[in-house]
Amino acid sequence: MNLDRAVLAFAGFVVLAGLALGYFFSPYWYLLSAFAGLNMLQASVTGFCPAAMIFKMFGVKEGCAFK
Numbered sequence: 001m002n003l004d005r006a007v008l009a010f011a012g013f014v015v016l017a018g019l020a021l022g023y024f025f026s027p028y029w030y031l032l033s034a035f036a037g038l039n040m041l042q043a044s045v046t047g048f049c050p051a052a053m054i055f056k057m058f059g060v061k062e063g064c065a066f067k
Contacts, residue, residue: 004063006055
């Protein structure tokens with residue numbers, strides 16, 4: 001798995017987890033999905049992705065989107 005796929009998989013997991021937690025426990029958990037969406041938007045504009053930096057520190061090989 002390269003860095004691009006790892007970041008996309010993590011973002012998808014966070015969005016789905018926020019939706020599930022919001023449905024079953026508290027609507028405030030929907031803010032987690034909103035945060036993930038806002039982070040994806042800012043990463044697409046600025047190229048800065050904290051998740052990509054963390055995955056890179058763990059040794060995930062680079063892809064073509066995040067370097």
